[in-house]
Amino acid sequence: xxxxxxxxxxxxxxxxxxxxxxxxxxxxxxxxxxxxxxxxxxxxxxxxxxxxxxxxxxxxxxxxxxxxxxxxxxxxxxxxxxxxxxxxxxxxxxxxxxxxxxxxxxxxxxxxxxxxxxxxxxxxxxxxxxxxxxxxxxxxxxxxxxxxxxxxxxxxxxxxxxxxxxxxxxxxxxxxxxxxxxxxxxxxxxxxxxxxxxxxxxxxxxxxxxxxxxxxxxxxxxxxxxxxxxxxxxxxxxxxxxxxxxxxxxxxxxxxxxxxxxxxxxxxxxxxxxxxxxxxxxxxxxxxxxxxxxxxxxxxxxxxxxxxxxxxxxxxxxxxxxxxxxxxxxxxxxxxxxxxxxxxxxxxxxxxxxxxxxxxxxxxxxxxxxxxxxxxxxxxxxxxxxxxxxxxxxxxxxxxxxxxxxxxxxxxxxxxxxxxxxxxxxxxxxxxxxxxxxxxxxxxxxxxxxxxxxxxxxxxxxxxxxxxxxxxxxxxxxxxxxxxxxxxxxxxxxxxxxxxxxxxxxxxxxxxxxxxxxxxxxxxxxxxxxxxxx
Amino acid sequence: xxxxxxxxxxxxxxxxxxxxxxxxxxxxxxxxxxxxxxxxxxxxxxxxxxxxxxxxxxxxxxxxxxxxxxxxxxxxxxxxxxxxxxxxxxxxxxxxxxxxxxxxxxxxxxxxxxxxxxxxxxxxxxxxxxxxxxxxxxxxxxxxxxxxxxxxxxxxxxxxxxxxxxxxxxxxxxxxxxxxxxxxxxxxxxxxxxxxxxxxxxxxxxxxxxxxxxxxxxxxxxxxxxxxxxxxxxxx
Numbered sequence: 159x160x161x162x163x164x165x166x167x168x169x170x171x172x173x174x175x176x177x178x179x180x181x182x183x184x185x186x187x188x189x190x191x192x193x194x195x196x197x198x199x200x201x202x203x204x205x206x207x208x209x210x211x212x213x214x215x216x217x218x219x220x221x222x223x224x225x226x227x228x229x230x231x232x233x234x235x236x237x238x239x240x241x242x243x244x245x246x247x248x249x250x251x252x253x254x255x256x257x258x259x260x261x262x263x264x265x266x267x268x269x270x271x272x273x274x275x276x277x278x279x280x281x282x283x284x285x286x287x288x289x290x291x292x293x294x295x296x297x298x299x300x301x302x303x304x305x306x307x308x309x310x311x312x313x314x315x316x317x318x319x320x321x322x323x324x325x326x327x328x329x330x331x332x333x334x335x336x337x338x339x340x341x342x343x344x345x346x347x348x349x350x351x352x353x354x355x356x357x358x359x360x361x362x363x364x365x366x367x368x369x370x371x372x373x374x375x376x377x378x379x380x381x382x383x384x385x386x387x388x389x390x391x392x393x394x395x396x397x398x399x400x401x402x403x404x405x406x407x408x409x410x411x412x413x414x415x416x417x418x419x420x421x422x423x424x425x426x427x428x429x430x431x432x433x434x435x436x437x438x439x440x441x442x443x444x445x446x447x448x449x450x451x452x453x454x455x456x457x458x459x460x461x462x463x464x465x466x467x468x469x470x471x472x473x474x475x476x477x478x479x480x481x482x483x484x485x486x487x488x489x490x491x492x493x494x495x496x497x498x499x500x501x502x503x504x505x506x507x508x509x510x511x512x513x514x515x516x517x518x519x520x521x522x523x524x525x526x527x528x529x530x531x532x533x534x535x536x537x538x539x540x541x542x543x544x545x546x547x548x549x550x551x552x553x554x555x556x557x558x559x560x561x562x563x564x565x566x567x568x569x570x571x572x573x574x575x576x577x578x579x580x581x582x583x584x585x586x587x588x589x590x591x592x593x594x595x596x597x598x599x600x601x602x603x604x605x606x607x608x609x610x611x612x613x614x615x616x617x618x619x620x621x622x623x624x625x626x627x628x629x630x631x632x633x634x635x636x637x638x639x640x641x642x643x644x645x646x647x648x649x650x651x652x653x654x655x656x657x658x659x660x661x662x663x664x665x666x667x668x669x670x671x672x673x674x675x676x677x678x679x680x681x682x683x684x685x686x687x688x689x690x691x692x
Numbered sequence: 693x694x695x696x697x698x699x700x701x702x703x704x705x706x707x708x709x710x711x712x713x714x715x716x717x718x719x720x721x722x723x724x725x726x727x728x729x730x731x732x733x734x735x736x737x738x739x740x741x742x743x744x745x746x747x748x749x750x751x752x753x754x755x756x757x758x759x760x761x762x763x764x765x766x767x768x769x770x771x772x773x774x775x776x777x778x779x780x781x782x783x784x785x786x787x788x789x790x791x792x793x794x795x796x797x798x799x800x801x802x803x804x805x806x807x808x809x810x811x812x813x814x815x816x817x818x819x820x821x822x823x824x825x826x827x828x829x830x831x832x833x834x835x836x837x838x839x840x841x842x843x844x845x846x847x848x849x850x851x852x853x854x855x856x857x858x859x860x861x862x863x864x865x866x867x868x869x870x871x872x873x874x875x876x877x878x879x880x881x882x883x884x885x886x887x888x889x890x891x892x893x894x895x896x897x898x899x900x901x902x903x904x905x906x907x908x909x910x911x912x913x914x915x916x917x918x919x920x921x922x923x924x925x926x927x928x
Binding site for chain 1: 740741742744762763765766770772774776777778779780781784785788789790791792793794795796797798801802
């Protein structure tokens with residue numbers, strides 16, 4: 159039974175790679191290989207390169223100092239954080255919110271089989287993202303140290319142990335989120351806030367961790383001693399990576415016990431959580447009857463799209479996080495203005511105006527993290543018939559999706575752009591460019607994101623997280639602006655002798671606006687046809 | 693009101709609807725019956741502009757669904773067999789959304805929502821998210837949204853599925869009243885007794901082909917609709 163469900167879950171997870179979501183037909187082998195190669199290249203290329211660089215700088219010095227356990231402990235913690243952050247907040251949806259809950263529960267399937275199959279999705283997500291760190295770290299270790307069977311086996315076991323630990327922690331996080339959802343009214347906002355707190359903690363850890371790693375690299379022997387207290391746990395974990403059988407046995411035993419307890423907790427809570435999701439809605443007092451005001455059809459569509467966005471913590475976290483980060487970064491720019499400008503001046507003193515170009519590009523890069531237009535098409539799901547049967551132009555439906563992304567992103571980008579302009583304290587032209595460029599870039603990314611959302615759209619998902627987080631469309635949406643960003647900064651770097659920063663920024667704003675127009679035109683023609691063919 | 697001329701729709705090699713022609717006049721309730729997979733839902737979806745078709749012509753109130761879909765959609769309302777609504781909205785917000793799209797004034801919508809919600813016993817639930825609604829409640833909400841903007845033509849796919857007896861009764865009364873006021877209704881059903889009592893016209897489809905259509909009396913003669921339907925199935 160469990161095997162059948164596991165196969166079903168695997169098919170759903172990898173469906174997009176092997177089947178065309180629109181026609182349901184199997185892809186050709188070449189097409190599948192291309193898809194996987196592009197996915198791995200685009201999503202994993204840069205992080206893997208960063209990890210390889212970090213691992214290379216740590217592995218040899220720590221091994222020489224007899225503190226290889228610390229190498230595995232540090233990289234393990236980074237891998238764990240990444241794995242848990244990415245898979246943890248989707249765990250609640252993955253375990254509890256399947257659209258096939260009723261169907262599966264009505265069949266003679268043990269609850270543990272359903273949970274096991276659901277947990278597999280969480281495991282794969284955790285493995286994928288913790289693997290971005292753990293696998294390169296293991297490979298670097300095997301290549302750096304003299305090749306021994308124990309080293310290779312130890313590194314392999316360490317990767318697996320790490321993925322299991324990420325699974326346990328993700329499930330725990332999913333359980334906590336589900337319990338919060340059961341009890342609170344504004345659940346999507348609360349979940350988002352909790353996620354942001356975790357994110358903030360991650361960045362604190364990251365910044366402190368980088369300082370720590372720098373100091374280790376300079377004096378590894380000082381940190382190689384066997385720690386006492388809580389640090390001992392890390393030591394065992396690191397020793398497992400070194401291939402120490404006793405440490406492997408101990409860590410594995412602890413993980414199995416934790417995994418067993420977690421499984422029991424999920425099984426015991428499953429029915430309560432999925433039935434409470436409906437009951438709590440029903441027992442609330444009816445909302446006060448308010449007389450409605452008439453809105454225009456476009457305002458109604460925009461309200462619908464924004465309502466969809468704010469109703470889902472997953473959607474807000476994965477596709478709208480930049481709206482929160484941009485004002486924070488803007489405020490930080492003003493706060494640390496002197497320090498930042500001094501550092502930029504020292505680094506790029508020979509390139510007048512480059513700091514303002516760099517700041518404006520940074521604002522654009524951050525604004526580009528918002529991509530709510532991309533999954534908005536697939537999220538229509540089974541409700542697509544409503545938009546299709548109403549007397550609204552398909553172009554208007556698409557325009558409302560574009561507007562939703564702009565409403566969510568542009569104000570934050572404008573604020574951050576203004577802060578960047580103040581921080582850079584350039585001339586009026588530079589300030590204007592610094593504000594205009596992010597706005598035009600927002601328009602460009604909104605159009606491209608929506609166009610990507612209409613590419614091979616899969617509206618037959620069973621879990622909301624699939625179109626929001628696991629689709630190739632979203633992945634491409636996150637990186638689609640990279641060439642333009644490279645042009646913004648790299649182009650000025652090359653041409654700073656012949657053109658001023660203000661003129662350059664305005665020219666790039668014009669280019670972004672022109673590209674936005676091109677994509678908008680394409681949306682209104684080809685995009686409309688694609689939407690109508692869904 | 694609704695004219696379907698030589699409608700043909702294929703899914704790949706499979707012929708879902710084969711040269712189907714049908715006319716629905718104002719004031720008529722037309723029942724559309726056929727076995728599972730006969731092509732009923734495909735025909736209804738083509739009629740309301742959700743699905744494209746390969747050949748033929750469909751007009752609503754004289755407007756072509758292909759060349760002027762918005763005019764057609766302004767004149768009609770559609771209720772699918774599985775009313776998947778926006779689960780993140782409350783019932784009230786969903787109705788407001790539909791009313792906004794059809795530009796129903798605030799006064800008119802408030803009065804109509806109050807009346808229809810009371811009729812279907814949904815008043816207390818309108819403030820709740822649709823995610824918490826049962827299938828029947830979603831069906832009731834879909835019915836209310838269909839009547840909200842006073843469409844001339846209402847197209848429904850299995851509208852009685854999931855409704856409780858009281859709501860079914862109310863819906864039948866509303867259907868009759870709608871047609872008495874000059875509107876038209878085209879709906880599919882498997883409940884032949886309902887079709888027999890409610891419909892002015894009936895159309896029977898089999899494997900995508902319209903095999904019998906006309907007034908209820910003309911189609912069934914002295915037999916019951918069930919007997920006629922089974923006989924036609926057996927013949928084919």
